[in-house]
Amino acid sequence: MTPREIVQELDQHIVGQAAAKRAVAIALRNRWRRTRLDGPMRGEIHPKNILMIGPTGVGKTEIARRLAKLTHAPFVKVEATKFTEVGYVGKDVETIIRDLVDGAVKLTREQAIQRMRDRAEGAAEDRVLDVLLPPPKDFGEASTQRQSENSAARQVFRKQLREGKLDDKEIEVKLSNPTANMQLMGPPGMEEMTQQLQSMFANLGQQQTRSRKMKIKDAFKQLTEEEAAKLVDEEAIKTEAIRNAEENGIVFIDEIDKICKRGEYAGGSDVSREGVQRDLLPLIEGCTVSTKYGMIKTDHILFIASGAFHLAKPSDLVPELQGRLPIRVELDALKTEDFLRILTEPSYALTEQYKALMLTEGVTLRFDESGLRRIAEFAWQVNEQTENIGARRLHTLMERLLEDIAFEAPDKAGSELVVDRAFVDGKLGKLAADQDLSRYIL
Numbered sequence: 001m002t003p004r005e006i007v008q009e010l011d012q013h014i015v016g017q018a019a020a021k022r023a024v025a026i027a028l029r030n031r032w033r034r035t036r037l038d039g040p041m042r043g044e045i046h047p048k049n050i051l052m053i054g055p056t057g058v059g060k061t062e063i064a065r066r067l068a069k070l071t072h073a074p075f076v077k078v079e080a081t082k083f084t085e086v087g088y089v090g091k092d093v094e095t096i097i098r099d100l101v102d103g104a105v106k107l108t109r110e111q112a113i114q115r116m117r118d119r120a121e122g123a124a125e126d127r128v129l130d131v132l133l134p135p136p137k138d139f140g141e142a143s144t145q146r147q148s149e150n151s152a153a154r155q156v157f158r159k160q161l162r163e164g165k166l167d168d169k170e171i172e173v174k175l176s177n178p179t180a181n182m183q184l185m186g187p188p189g190m191e192e193m194t195q196q197l198q199s200m201f202a203n204l205g206q207q208q209t210r211s212r213k214m215k216i217k218d219a220f221k222q223l224t225e226e227e228a229a230k231l232v233d234e235e236a237i238k239t240e241a242i243r244n245a246e247e248n249g250i251v252f253i254d255e256i257d258k259i260c261k262r263g264e265y266a267g268g269s270d271v272s273r274e275g276v277q278r279d280l281l282p283l284i285e286g287c288t289v290s291t292k293y294g295m296i297k298t299d300h301i302l303f304i305a306s307g308a309f310h311l312a313k314p315s316d317l318v319p320e321l322q323g324r325l326p327i328r329v330e331l332d333a334l335k336t337e338d339f340l341r342i343l344t345e346p347s348y349a350l351t352e353q354y355k356a357l358m359l360t361e362g363v364t365l366r367f368d369e370s371g372l373r374r375i376a377e378f379a380w381q382v383n384e385q386t387e388n389i390g391a392r393r394l395h396t397l398m399e400r401l402l403e404d405i406a407f408e409a410p411d412k413a414g415s416e417l418v419v420d421r422a423f424v425d426g427k428l429g430k431l432a433a434d435q436d437l438s439r440y441i442l
């Protein structure tokens, strides 16, 4: 995708924040540009990591998450402060990369299974038919005739199966033992040993199958999964996942400002904060991390760090880290107009979600322009008066606004509720006017 296309895609989910969208789009395109180079030049080019600066709830995480989804890139989000918390002291920052690889493996396996879906379904169908109509064993004289009878009957059953006519019939199927999928949790740093133990257990249980009685539609689902798992090559998945994480992985580090030395947080634990920055540095500069799926190089992973930087400044980060986060983008605080757009514009916007939910009960919700504007105004007002939590305020407001109808909907099938200015004022006016109340409720 070109940067313009990426921005257009992001526009469908996130309102405003053009600078941040542009920056991530460029970073992504640069990765693709790099893959088109060869030789030493390719190795030399490192991703230009991004530092997003902006208050909470204005779309920083959302931009990164959407970007990853758009490109099917492995993604993890971590809070930088997690590594300074009491009890976590010394927690291995390498777990970030391990989590990324875990995610990549899951993603790659899902994609592989999806590709194998048709074949797996075919095989599962045959297994169900084998149970319904065991193939003739006797190959004596009458064998040819019996076989053709059998295949004719099979066709009939196959048709019925595909039409869903046999869904609720019970059959007994043999499923492989679940120990093969068992996950072992090992101590960090011992991934390889854990992996070996796991494959040992898997081998022990491999031959075992168990018979279970279940409805055909459930059996079909489980057999499809089993067949798909047989078709995908686990080794190939691991290799592909590691490559995917190395080349396309995105790591989002939130609250990076909270591990700065100066600012509000000056004091005894400064050392530990700066320690975390120093720990993070090798990951961002490029190192090799051992995971249970193999070694992974972090050189080309894209890091997006984010923080509000109310008190600390980006220049308070250790210099090496500043150098590794060369792209700085600022995100704007959200205003009434932005809230208004966030309520309706993104695909699956909040108002659309509530409409769809209520419609399942037969209640039609209609949001009037005046009502939407009033919600946006209240969101801004409450953010100003109490704490600014950005677009998250819309969630708490909407929940409060529609609480009654959400409760009563089952008794009101067939009715319509118009959310206009008067309705919003009625539900939220008093609360929003009272600072103490809104602190607790909105």
Ligand SMILES: Nc1ncnc2c1ncn2[C@@H]1O[C@H](COP(=O)(O)OP(=O)(O)OP(=O)(O)O)[C@@H](O)[C@H]1O
Residues within 6 Å of the ligand: 013, 014, 015, 016, 017, 055, 056, 057, 058, 059, 060, 061, 062, 063, 254, 255, 306, 307, 342, 346, 390, 391, 392
């Ligand atoms: N500009 C925006 N357009 C649409 N939705 C938004 C926007 N900003 C925030 N949101 C919504 O608000 C919620 C919180 O946003 P997000 O997680 O991106 O916050 P953030 O800026 O990363 O804050 P924090 O640093 O505290 O994590 C999400 O559900 C997101 O969809």
